[in-house]
Amino acid sequence: MEGKEEDVRLGANKYSERQPLGTSAQSKDYKEPPPAPLFEPGELQSWSFWRAGIAEFMATFLFLYITVLTVMGVKRSPNMCASVIQGPSWAFGGMIFALVYCTAGISGGHINPAVTFGLLLARKLSLTRAVFYMVMQCLGAICGAGVVKGFQPTPYDVLGGGANKVNHGYSKGDGLGAEIVGTFVLVYTVFSATDAKRSARDSHVPILAPLPIEFAVFLVHLATIPITGTGINPARSLGAAIIYNKERSWNDHWIFWVGPFIGAALAAVYHQIVIRAIPFKSKG
Template identity: 40%
Template sequence: MSDRAASRGWGKCGRLCKCEAIMVAFKGIWTQPFWKAVTAEFMAMLIFVLLSLGSTINWGGAEKPLPVDMVLISLCFGLSIATMVQCIGHISGGHINPAVTIAMVCTRKISLAKSFFYIVAQCLGAIAGAGILYLVTPRKLVGSLGVTQVHSELSAGHGLVVELIITFQLVFTIFASCDSKRSDVTGSVALAIGLSVAIGHLFAIGYTGASMNPARSFGPAVIMGKWENHWIYWVGPIIGAVLAGTLYEYVYCPDDEVKRRFKEAFNKTNQPSKGKYIEVEDTRSHIETDDLLLKPGIVHVIDLERGDDKKGRDPTNEVLSSV
């Protein structure tokens, strides 16, 4: 084993030692900007959960409960998240949602190590926000503290589907609004995201409580100790977020690098066997044959050049590969 390999942490087996592998995996997190981003996610989640769950408190009490104001709750959640995204978007990216963070990992926008710290900070911020709300709210008015619950007439499977759908539309909105390749987005990105959250609540409060955010459900569940069907508020949003992120990033609006990789993969698996089908503009006045008169237009030609003669040709000029 060379001294150079030893200095990099390679052992006799030719693999990185555990310490070196951990340092490589967590490269870049031991910086001030990183911890600013993590603490910003914690703070934003704390404020978001505190303010948003506060809108669910029924101030009529158990004796004279007031009707649930779905518009009030929806606007409070939507405007709260829009405000927080506006505040910390330039610091941490403004995820404020573990499902969004996981979608960013799957689309390779942030590292796995960074996502771990983000999710921990988000969950701790949600617990802190729900805890503060519990402390400042009169005991007889606390109720369920905004714990998300599936409607009694619905099964856990129904709740899972609803959470998947509303999180899908939220994350798709996030990717579309934050797409650097677009030049037509002239409004407020934060407001677009907030409106997406509000729409999800207007639709799904009656179904599942409209979580769309695992940490938002996790915080009050920890404080109140209510865990019924809690798993759907992790599985549903995560699946919906990953589907939305991957569909937008790799299917609907892939960047040039993704297109290039797909093209290379396609060319490797679909090598032409006998040539190329191309269209050639016919500039001649006419072509006479024994039984046919071809007028000017498009002439269909099979390009039979192969081997070294094809090297150096721009592949974008080839219209359609033969099968």
């Protein structure tokens, strides 16, 4: 604990609070970390690699378990119109806050293949780790939704099992657009909240990182639940679709993969090129 307090004290002294606006505010002492290697076979021999995958599995499992139960509970409500958006929005956002806080130090707290994909494009992790995370996230989501159905098989089928679909009155294009923009908001927030440059300058950033991510998830759900039920997480959509396994859960399923991956890619490009201007920084 003493060491951590010393780090915070030194960080506060090293980076003055009164910094000019714009690019000149960036500390000369900060060095951009090197990009992660595309393939890192040595990871497979490391316990931290497997532990991180297990953490992603467990986090996504818990995420699906709580959120699917919440969606089902809201659909049972006699006044569903008043609660359909706020209840699930708080459940999804709150669970992301708790799970990112718990797993960020182990796996990075992705809990979402779209987040992992965006960070892969930004070379924040290797392809080996990204694929492993995505597989574990999907398996965790399937198990989480499966446990809900195991506990409540009849209500699960009657209430839709939390499966995503484009709702009546909206086109597939509307659904795709909502998923692209919603995932962009989420992944852009993840990049900003976990930016190593900000972490170096502001010691409180790593502690507060789950909070803006939670609010991004919450606000995106408020906006897009009426359109698609809000996917923005391919693992979440896949887990519910596999366990529910009705035709209507598969008709629009491609939207909940294509949309989030496009949104994540756009967020990665925007943050790395426009916000951080990494390609334009001098190599010297």
